[in-house]
Amino acid sequence: MNRKIVVAFTLIMLILLVFLNACTVSQEKYESKLDTQGGKYTDNYNKIISTLDxxxxxxYTLEASEATIINFDKKNQLMPSEMEPKEDSLWDRPYYQYEYTKIGKDYKAKIKYFETKKAEGGKPEYSDSQKKNSLYQDEKNIEYSYIAGIFTVKNSDGVIYTGLESEFNIEIEPPFSNIGYGDILRRLCNDINRSATTSITMRKWxxxxxxxxxxxxxxxxxxxxPYRNSAFATGYSEDLQFKWESIKGTMYQTYSYTSKKNKLTFFEFHKELYSSNKKESFVVWSNQNxxxxxxxxxxxxxxxVNIKYPTSKSPIVFD
Amino acid sequence: MENVESLSTSVNPESVANKKYLKSRDYVTFTMAKFALSAVTGLTQGYLLIFYTAVLGISPVTVGLMFLIAKIFDGLNDPLMGVFIDKTRTRFGKMRPYLFFGSIPFGIITILLFLPINGLTAAGKIIYMYITYFSYGLIGTIVGVPMDGLPAVASPNNDERIKIISISRVVGSIAEESALVLYSVLIIFLEMKFVYMTMGIVIGVLAPIFILMGIFNVKERIPPTKVPPKITDGFKYLVKNKQFLSLILSLLLSFFRNLVSAASIYVVTYIYCNGSLNIFFALPGAVTSLISMLLAPKLRKKFDPKQIYIVCTIMHSLALILVFFVGMSVPWYITALLMAIAMFPVGLINVVPHFMAIDTLDYWEDKTGKRNEGITFAIISLRGKVSSAFKDFVLASLLAFFLFSTPLLSITSHAPPQLTFTQKGIFMIFTIIPALLNLVTIIPLLFFKLSGRRMVDIRARLAKKRQEEQDHLLTVEEKQV
Incomplete structure (x- = not known):
């Protein structure tokens, strides 16, 4: 009899635990918590960026990479595998590295850009049949500096130009941005939209x-x-769903920053675009597509972005 | 199934013990059954956590908590199953009926565990996870406990019993890696979720077939003679035998070491971005650890098991610390090579506790005259399940701490990028965290005093006592004649 009571009690406890774990907070509470956390996130970030000012x-060193399926049919919203004839997805994966040094009012920037090799028709080339490893052209690099009031540009051939301040737009768009931290980092921070936020977490390490x-x-x-403002997004948190047939796609963005003693030391940003597309499949029981x-x-x-500050052992100099 | 064979009491016991009962097909089919069970174990222990987090998108904390509760529940199941088996009386035996009726549900639940279910809410996924995993634990016990007990009753010939147990254990160890091989091949061609689904289907379909083949051939020829020990008696024994208690505490804490193998799939997927590399990280380590296991008997003759355990634990930790400082930016094969070297001492670390357990048995027999093998190895088995529970819980909690991103199921094949902080965290879980925490297993062993001269004296006293008992027995037999 005792054994039966123990078994019954254990089963009841288990069922209770399952339901406790499966319970989720209401949407109002979830969004309210995010709004509060969002405030802390941006306040802290603005404080750290001000310190950098x-x-x-x-x-700092910026590593940037991009990847795009160039043969995605945007007009008909078809993945390459659904086209006639079927194609493999052709990913174009350029990347670049940006090194920026600031000493007082002087600065120096070096950009290395790696563009993919293209075959006829602009198709990227790969070193393997599964198209996982892209082939790259020779690196392109450019350096520009503003030292002692003189702005110079040095291109891949080693030729140095001066007097180009008006022609060389220092604030140009990627891939050749002069990100005196202000550009990408501030813009990304200002672009944070509470209505689009699904999670905010802060960790002490x-x-x-x-x-x-x-x-x-x-x-x-x-x-x-932002998903909260869209009629084509329902649910929240892990239950977020999209009405794919009514939209062009969804965009996922994640920002992460690391600070040490109130100084920004690392910043990371990822953006992914999930395009809405249609897929035909044959249904056996209805005998139609x-x-x-x-x-x-x-x-x-x-x-x-990795940011370094000078120390007595590692001073920062122009190389 | 054929009936249990009964032995006439008028048959000469010596001729019964020497007769060959098992044919080659018995060894083969039972080993295949054991292979099937171990393949399922290898699949669930190696890949269920990453399936729940990276495919179903359930938060690591929720998964870890479920594992902890389920495995503790599972550890308590086994003695209950032992009682059910003991009370079972059928013409087919005590164990084979459970294997017969449990094998197909076991295969079905294996498939259900790895189904990439869609359309469920977050709460629905959690409920599905709990139901399927607890069912797996229950059915696994129904099949696993009798499977472990079947060799002991398959033949009155002790040599045959030892042989079938040894062969099936070796094959079982190899079978646990079968999921690794399957994964490494399938990930080249399929998306992650379909890889796990395929593995579940392949192993889930083959497992019942192999189990049924095993039980149709292997008969129960003798009833089990020993009554399984009660777990409550085990805990009482632990309190009294302090040497055994210090050993068990040390073994309980050893789950930190298992973080290395558990984290390997995350390392290859999210740091080296190539799941098929898992075989190069797991297999060489398994081989080097097997080699060191083979050295155990020779080292045992020269050194105390406690010394071997402590030195190997420190060596393993130092090697992991080296891997951490070499870093994750080096080519993957360098990390894999260093890990293979780091895993070498683990074989010895896994084996010598059994020597120490036997020392505690000798110590207790010397002290009280009683020898408690049943309780000792039942507690060691329970410890294994509890350690496994803690390992999964700690791994899941660490993944949550390092901000592991889980996918959104409404986006096809969603694999959100893992942050640099997360990747560094995964590498730490693979190296420095187990390296440092593993050293705590040494602390309880500082109270383990069964070594050196003391054990020599204990064994000498026991040998003398056994000789006196044997002499007394011979004298009694001579008088009877």
Missing amino acids: NEEVYS FSETVAVLVEYYVLEEELVN ETKWQGNLTSKSSYT
Whole structure:
């Protein structure tokens, strides 16, 4: 009899535990918590960026990579595997490295750009049949500096130009951005949209603080809409769903920064675009094709920025 | 199934013990059954956590908590199953009926565990996870406990019993790596979720076939003579035998070491971005550890098991620390090579506790006159399950701490990028975290005093006592004649 009581009690406890674990907070509470956390995230980030504003000497390295399926049919919303004839997805994967050094009012930047080799018709070339490893052209590099009031540009051939301040737009768009931290880092911070946020987490790891923020946007016909404001997104958190047949796609963005003693030391940004597309599949019991709408990854980009400050053992100098 | 063969009491016991009962097909089919069971174990222990987190998108904390509860529940199941088996009386035996009726559900639940279910809410996924995993634990016990007990009753010939147990254990160890081989091949051609689904289907379909083949051939020829020990008696014994208690505490803490093998799939997937490399990380380590296991008997003759355990634990930790400082930016084959070297002492670390357990048995027999093998190895087995529970819980908690990103199921094949902080965290879980935490297993062993001169004296006293008992027995027999 005792054994039966123990077994029954254990089963009841197990069922209770299952349901306790499966319970989720309401959408209102979830969004309210995110709004509060979002405030802490941006306040902390702005404080750290302000500290960087006052730094006279620092350097950073930015690693950036992009990848796009160039043969995705945007007009008909078809993945290459659904086209006639079927094709493999052709990923174009350029990447670049950017090194920036600031000493007082002087600065120097070096950019190395790696463009993929292209065959006829602009198709990227690969070293393997599965098209996982892209082939690259010779690296292109450019250096520019502003030292003692003189702005110079040095191109891949080693030729140095001066007097190009008006022609060489220092604030140009990627891939050749002069990101005096202000450009990408501030712009990305200002672009954070509470209505698009799905999670914010901050972690203490020894003397560092790591913060992460995740966003989802819905790409409607003429609009990039935070998911909370979109009529084509339902649910929240892990239950977030999209009405693929009515949208162009969704965009996933995640920002993460690391600070140590209130100084920004690392920044990371990832963006992924999941394009809405249709897939035909044959349904056995109805003996006809069925169109299913889904979202697949068609492009992504990543930026990581490592920031260094001078120390007595490792001073920062122009090389 | 054929009936249990009964032995006439008028048959000469010596001729019964020497007769050959098992044919080659008995060894082969039972080994295949054991292979099947171990393949399922290898699949679930190696890949279920990453399936739940990276395919189903369930948060690591939720998964870890489920594992902890389920495995503790599972550890308590086994003695209950032992009682059910003991009370079973059928013409087919005590164990074979459970294997017969449990094999097909076992295969079905294996398939269900790895189904990439779609369309469920977050709560629905968690409920599905709990139901399938607890069912797996229950059915696994229904099949596993009798499977472990079947060799002991398959033949009255002790040599045959030892042979079938040894062969099936070696094959079982190899079978646990079968999922690794399958994964490394399938990931080249399929998406992650379909890889796990395929592995579940292949192993889930073959397992019942192999199990049924085994039980149709291997008969139960003798009833088990020993009553399984009660777990409560085991805990009482632990409190009294302090040497055994210090050994068990040390073994309980050894789950930190198992983080290395558990984290390997995350390392190859999210740091080296190539799941098929898993075989190059796991297999060489398994080989080097097997080689060191073979050295155990020779080293045992020269050194105390405690010394061997402590030195090997420190060596293993130092090697992992080296891998950590070499870093994750080096080519993958350098990390794999260093890990193979780091795993060499693990074979010895896994084997010598059994020598120490036997020392505690000798110590207790010397002290009290009683020898408690049943309780000792039942507690060691329970410890194994509890350690496994803690390992999965700690791994899942660490993944959550390092901000592992889980996918959104509404996006096809969603694999969100893992942050640099997460990748560094995964590498730490693979190296420095187990390296440092593993050293705590040495602390309880500082209280383990069964070594050197003391054990020599204990064994000498026991040998003398056994000789006196044997002499007394011979004298009694001579008088009877």
